[in-house]
Amino acid sequence: xxxxxxxxxxxxxxxxxxxxxxxxxxxxxxxxxxxxxxxxxxxxxxxxxxxxxxxxxxxxxxxxxxxxxxxxxxxxxxxxxxxxxxxxxxxxxxxxxxxxxxxxxxxxxxxxxxxxxxxxxxxxxxxxxxxxxxxxxxxxxxxxxxxxxxxxxxxxxxxxxxxxxxxxxxxxxxxxxxxxxxxxxxxxxxxxxxxxxxxxxxxxxxxxxxxxxxxxxxxxxxxxxxxxxxxxxxxxxxxxxxxxxxxxxxxxxxxxxxxxxxxxxxxxxxxxxxxxxxxxxxxxxxxxxxxxxxxxxxxxxxxxxxxxxxxxxxxxxxxxxxxxxxxxxxxxxxxxxxxxxxxxxxxxxxxxxxxxxxxxxxxxxxxxxxxxxxxxxxxxxxxxxxxxxxxxxxxxxxxxxxxxxxxxxxxxxxxxxxxxxxxxxxxxxxxxxxxxxxxxxxxxxxxxxxxxxxxxxxxxx
Ligand code: LLP
Numbered sequence: 350x351x352x353x354x355x356x357x358x359x360x361x362x363x364x365x366x367x368x369x370x371x372x373x374x375x376x377x378x379x380x381x382x383x384x385x386x387x388x389x390x391x392x393x394x395x396x397x398x399x400x401x402x403x404x405x406x407x408x409x410x411x412x413x414x415x416x417x418x419x420x421x422x423x424x425x426x427x428x429x430x431x432x433x434x435x436x437x438x439x440x441x442x443x444x445x446x447x448x449x450x451x452x453x454x455x456x457x458x459x460x461x462x463x464x465x466x467x468x469x470x471x472x473x474x475x476x477x478x479x480x481x482x483x484x485x486x487x488x489x490x491x492x493x494x495x496x497x498x499x500x501x502x503x504x505x506x507x508x509x510x511x512x513x514x515x516x517x518x519x520x521x522x523x524x525x526x527x528x529x530x531x532x533x534x535x536x537x538x539x540x541x542x543x544x545x546x547x548x549x550x551x552x553x554x555x556x557x558x559x560x561x562x563x564x565x566x567x568x569x570x571x572x573x574x575x576x577x578x579x580x581x582x583x584x585x586x587x588x589x590x591x592x593x594x595x596x597x598x599x600x601x602x603x604x605x606x607x608x609x610x611x612x613x614x615x616x617x618x619x620x621x622x623x624x625x626x627x628x629x630x631x632x633x634x635x636x637x638x639x640x641x642x643x644x645x646x647x648x649x650x651x652x653x654x655x656x657x658x659x660x661x662x663x664x665x666x667x668x669x670x671x672x673x674x675x676x677x678x679x680x681x682x683x684x685x686x687x688x689x690x691x692x693x694x695x696x697x698x699x700x701x702x703x704x705x706x707x708x709x710x711x712x713x714x715x716x717x718x719x720x721x722x723x724x725x726x727x728x729x730x731x732x733x734x735x736x737x738x739x740x741x742x743x744x745x746x747x748x749x750x751x752x753x754x755x756x757x758x759x760x761x762x763x764x765x766x767x768x769x770x771x772x773x774x775x776x777x778x779x780x781x782x783x784x785x786x787x788x789x790x791x792x793x794x795x796x797x798x799x800x801x802x803x804x805x806x807x808x809x810x
Contacts, residue, residue: 371694372617372742374409374654376765379700384739388768391659391698395737398761398772400661401678403748405435405773407443407766409655410744414447417613417647420629426643429473431611432458434648434745435656439764439773441465444651450493452611452646456483459490469493473608473644475522475570477543484509484517494518496570496608498545503558510563519558520606522570523551525589529574529582529612532689538573538586545571548589552597559602566602568641569593572610575649578620580627583612587635594639607641613650617742618692623650649745656744658683658760659698662736663715672710674732679714680721681754683740683747687720695723698737701730716755748774758782 370377376387384391386406394404418428429450432441436458441451442465450471451462462472472492477499479487484506487495497503497519510517524545527538537544546554551569558566573586587609594604609632613623636643660678667673685691695712707728714721723740732738740747748762758777763770 370696370741372615372654373657373694374406374412376406376409376412376655377657382700384696384698384700386657386765386770389765389770391737391739394763394765394770395659395661395698397770398763399776400659400737401676401682401760402659402776403656403743403760403762404659404739404770405437405440405652405656405744405762405764407764410440410443410652411447413651413655414444414449416625417645417650418448420625421632421643421645424629424632424637424643426609426632426645427471429471429608429644429646430651431646431648432462433749435652435747435749436461437748437762437764437773438465439762439771440652441467443764450644452648456486459483459487459492463490473520473570473646475572475646481505481509485513488513488515488517494520494567494606494608496520496522497558498522500546500554500557503554503561503564507561507563516563516565518565518567520568520570520608521546521551521554521558521566522572522608523548523590523593525571525573525586527573527582527586527589529577530579531574531576531612531614534689535575536573537575538571538582548593551593552600555597555602555604556600568604568606568608570608570610570644572646573612575612576614577612578614580624580631583609583628584631584635587631591636591639594636594641604639605642606644607636607639608644608646609636611646611648611650613647615649615653615742615745617653618694651745653742653745656742656747658693658740658743658747660738660740662732662734662738664734665732672708674710674712674729676712676714676723676738678723678740678760679716679755679757680718681716681752681757682714682760683723683743684750684752685746686723688750693723693743694741695727695729696739696741697730697732698739705730716757753777753782756782 429452430444431452445466451467452473453459454476469491470493474487475496506517522545525548526540529536558564660676663677664675680687709726710729711725712723761776762774764773
């Protein structure tokens with residue numbers, strides 16, 4: 350572990366990446382010519398855990414949480430961290446210790462949240478296809494509320510709750526039919542998307558929920574998409590939900606909870622800095638006056654800029670027309686570029702000298718398909734085999750979306766605090782991966798000498 354001269358660790362409270370590094374919180378900076386995470390030198394991390402590896406800054410995680418939680422505190426809003434962005438228990442526990450709740454979308458995520466210390470009464474369970482078993486598990490755990498996304502789910506939850514002798518606290522997720530103006534694959538608030546109950550049908554659904562004996566109807570939820578870089582769609586969606594609350598209350602049905610979803614975007618490249626104050630203002634202007642208990646479910650905003658993926662250059666291959674930089678990380682480790690054409694800035698760990706020339710390269714991984722490409726024609730400093738590079742803004746939907754495609758084991762995750770770092774998920778051993786498979790019993794039979802099975806049959810007849 351490398352110690353730097355400065356012992357004082359400052360938790361960033363402003364959304365200003367003073368390091369000037371694209372897509373990284375100010376906890377990341379070049380110091381003494383080497384990229385550091387807080388007071389830890391990334392070459393030391395690579396030496397200790399190898400590459401590829403995810404590295405997160407605790408100060409950045411806590412800083413992002415505080416930034417949002419402080420802005421929303423006057424509104425009494427509870428921040429339920431959306432685990433799907435990064436479900437490492439060390440990350441969840443860091444937020445839980447700061448006071449966050451959790452937004453979960455599977456039994457696995459619910460169990461992670463509880464195991465990491467999130468109190469059950471601060472957990473909301475979302476998702477369009479919760480199974481009977483998941484609904485049972487949610488009721489057994491006594492979570493704050495289930496965000497129900499359809500009438501059939503409502504009926505099933507009512508039945509499950511009555512079987513268990515409980516009542517299920519429910520918010521109905523509505524689809525407000527608002528264009529989030531984000532990538533089509535992460536847009537969720539239009540009529541044509543599978544999510545939520547059409548807002549036009551929501552007051553009837555609320556009346557049904559209110560009437561069902563196994564359901565305690567609490568209110569509404571909405572989430573229109575992820576990586577929103579404008580506030581107008583939030584404002585529009587919240588205003589529509591506020592209108593719905595007034596309509597439903599006019600029918601004599603109390604509405605106590607409003608879950609406003611996640612979606613706040615971050616800066617991968619040229620996006621504007623997230624306007625946290627503007628987001629709080631949009632909430633204040635639209636729904637704060639309703640007197641509901643407010644919940645938000647941010648994922649990406651809390652973790653994206655707090656993490657990077659550390660990798661090593663394996664080869665540099667000069668083709669006739671293109672130069673390929675081949676790294677040891679691949680689309681199984683970070684799928685966002687292959688899946689959403691997402692941009693992740695790439696930086697060398699050794700600080701390039703001032704005035705270094707840049708030349709376009711294709712940055713690729715070793716997986717056997719062309720979509721294993723992190724960047725095409727990306728201007729980059731000269732890098733050599735063995736050199737360390739980082740993919741920025743990889744704290745969200747990086748490790749959480751990784752797979753073992755091409756039988757590549759899951760990579761480690763490392764959390765930094767000041768001049769210390771801890772492996773919060775070790776590298777998966779290839780043996781562990783192999784041990785998951787089983788051979789079917791008939792393979793044993795096939796291993797007997799040819800003709801043995803026939804001979805045995807002939808003998809017994
Ligand atoms: N709440 C609900 C109901 C959601 O569906 C999501 C994200 C969130 C909260 C958190 O949204 P966030 O604050 O992170 O934008 N894998 C994609 C992102 C998928 C987001 C899915 N839902 C990516 O890498 O861009």
